[in-house]
Amino acid sequence: MNEKLTERVKLTQRKLRKGTLRAVFEEFDGKLMGLGEGKRAEKYRKMAAGPFSFYRGSAYLFYFDVTREWFPYHTPAERPTWIQGDLHFENFGAFRSARGALVYDVNDFDEGYLGSYLYDLLRMSVSIALVARMKELPVSSQQDVMEEYLHSYWRQMRRFARGKDDPASFQMDAEHAEGPVKKLLRKLQKRRDQHLLEKVTALVQEHRQFAETEEITTPSQAEQEALAEAWPQYLASVQADDAEELRHFGMKDIAVKHGSGTASIGLDRYYVLIEAGADDLGADDVVLEVKEVRVPVPAYFMKYDESFWQAFGHQGKRVVMTQQAMHHEADPYLGYLSIDGRDYYVRERSPYKKRLKLESLESTGDLHSVVSSMGKLTAKLHARADADVEKGILGYHSEHEIVQAMGDDAETFSRSIAGWALAYAEQVEQDYELFTEWLTGRLRSRGKTSARKAEPARMGSAKARRTSAAAEARGGTGREASAEVRASAKAGRQGTVEGGASAKAGRQGTADGGARASAGRQGTADGGASASAGRQGTADGSARTAPARLGTAEAEASAGAEAGAGAGIGPDGS
Template sequence: MKAELLTERVRITHKRLRKELLSRVLDEFDGQIMGLSEAKRLQKYAKMAGSPFSFYRGSAYLFYFDVSREWFPYHSSPERPTWVQGDLHFENFGAFRSEEGRIVYDVNDFDEGYLGSYLYDLLRMSVSIALVCRTKQIEEEGQAHAITTYLEAYVNQIRRFAKRKDDPRTLVFDKDRTAGLLRKLLKKTEKRVASQFLEGVTTLTRTARRFAKSDEIVPPTAEERRKLEESWPHYVASLAESTKRPDGYYAIKDVAVKHGSGTASIGLDRYYVLIEGEGGEHALDDRILEVKEVRAPVPAYFMPYSESFWTHFSHQGKRVMTTQQAMHHEADPFLGYLTIGGRDFYVRERSPYKKRLKADKITRLEELMPVLECMGKITAKLHARADADVEHGLIAYHSEDEIHRAIGTDTDAFCDHIAGWAHSYAHQVEEDYDLFKAWLGERMD
């Protein structure tokens, strides 16, 4: 009986200490660093409380707090870091139209891009795969198979890059290089009419096209609009000269505040801007640009400090823009950045072709495997691609060579190690999720 009481005391103490850690990390990042109001914090936490995966999406700082304190045998050299995506998970992949007009499948979120070990992207993605599998009641053996499928595809593609058999600067994943659900997604996305999104969020009056008010799209205050319009010339000046149109093309026709997007980004300002395009006032070639506030990337608080990186990217909008340009060889020609009220923003097109493969559309493990294989190859492409066009001299070596060297020759050992860790950490996420809900309930009392 005494032994049982002691065991129970240890268990309770362990949970209490973890809950206190969770509370301190949330207070530090959402409260002190992000400066979110209590209302914004509760809005974010309500979304995180939806599922363990939603909690995981919204608490990247907890992941990095944990993982940066663990030892892994496969890290690349700190002196030769990789440009990482920084928040890689299952729902940060999607279909969209590239600059060349092709519908491709790729990563579509670069807010947390930073320099660090390639392994952090793989670890975060592998845990998300385990969590997605658990929502589908896939057994542990199937979870391990799913994670290994992703990792093997990554390793094999990195080796092809390192051996110069494939070129990360030209490799894309369109309907000819995908299969199964992804190919269906891309073909379906191709059939979308370019004006579909435009007509869905705007309305045409007798004199002009304007944003239609909804729960997620609301008019800005006069002050918000004034500040954005004053900063707009700086955005136009930041555009790449190779794809830039005449200034009149970017003339603002209307502005709206966008609510309800993302999980980790709740509390950051986001606007939709309707610009003129090439046609007249009533034309359907108007473009909708998304202006999104961005802060310092979460990985930066846990990875080695890089003075050269911060010298080049003190503006966080420029960092996000450059990350996407580095990782996509056909990047959005509307990518740019500006400052509004002392806060950093980046700008991108709100593509009418943007579409994501939702996890609930996948019903069988057999359907999931080709998706994960493609995601593994795309992750390898991101890491190998990011050093190709960056003109700032931050990466003067081939990342794929460094990663290839760090992984070594034993693919099975590498995959088993990462998959085993991911499976264990997914358990931790589920335990943290329960602690989080208890903590949130106490906070709201």
């Protein structure tokens, strides 16, 4: 074997994939999202935490890849499903329904769009594989957990199609849940309604208002005025028009909410405290979240549907209608508004909102139980958001289309999708390594730019020294003035030395991070071809096994932390 030739092939594959990643990030984060350098650095720091975080923050890369592959289980293009659009393990959680019941369900609908149901299953299956790898399960167990999810979806969808269950009323409460999900819901039953209020607000002279923290800050006067001016739009969207309702929705305080999810960085988010009840001390006040939303990521990769855009030209309305279509008892505070041409939706910030922590899943059996519940709920989303929805946009029942597309062989269906997801999870880990390598180079480049910007300051210091020498030569008050000039010049030199040392330390840190990432990449350069072969072969329903993980979860987290830590070397602190 010609080792030089094979090494050249591997390096070329890495170079091409890295170029793809760079182009996709620049197009979506830079141009479409319009994120500034500071916001991009914040987002990339979160994505650098590990492969799962990277996957969460790069939905556009997933759709860029998956829409270019052929799968045998798609529904016809003219019969799309209303999909969630960004389905992953951490988009499920517990909250309180409109009637006050504690339920477990999907809790994020920002990317809702029309497309094949299969895209939700594929994205979710990959996230399950990445979670299983974080739990350090062997490859065979990773495959088994994904197949559990897919089997559960397949069975529940057939129950809907045969009329054995009704998606319009299907919900997962403490009575119907099992395992860790049931434990979570029962634990939340002990939580008080005031849990969130006591956490994010305070009583100031008997008036309740938001408490200032790192994540909750006071908006500018312009922001407050803009939101107050747009509030009537929200009231109209929830049809609040009589005196009692208007008092209920009266704004008591506004705050800026920081600490967004990875994919939401760069989008505005506010908290609004409304009157809600008659308690003098505001114990029955409600916290609403006003969140900016953009065009859903799947829309850039799927067939354009004119009827969808005519119905949901307002992106806030799209998110609201997606949630109302997919939830049995949607949040009664759902509404939308626009501020300066940017779309927002409004929802209650539930005091009962909580996700399952991965560390709470102590056994493989726990993981199987949870993903089985998630499979049922995914089927409910797809089967409900169709002709069953009042004022919906689909005139047919999606469950019949999906059951026909999946076929009668549940084992082959599940094994095929899980096999592809396993291979793509391997690709995600390789992409994560390329991402941290690209990020390190990007930060090093910005460090050099910072150093060039510091050059005029050093030139200024030299000029100050020359001025000082000339003043001393003149003597008298000139000498007295020269002391001040020398002190100023010294301070300037000290500042540039410290800046240089800081930049040097940052460059050293990124260099070390690059070395570590390089070490972690040994043995994986040929993974791209392997992953590609695995994905191409899943059409015949044969099982695929991906190579063992590239490293332990701890090692990945360490590498990610180093890449993230280096993100502070930019001139703007990002």
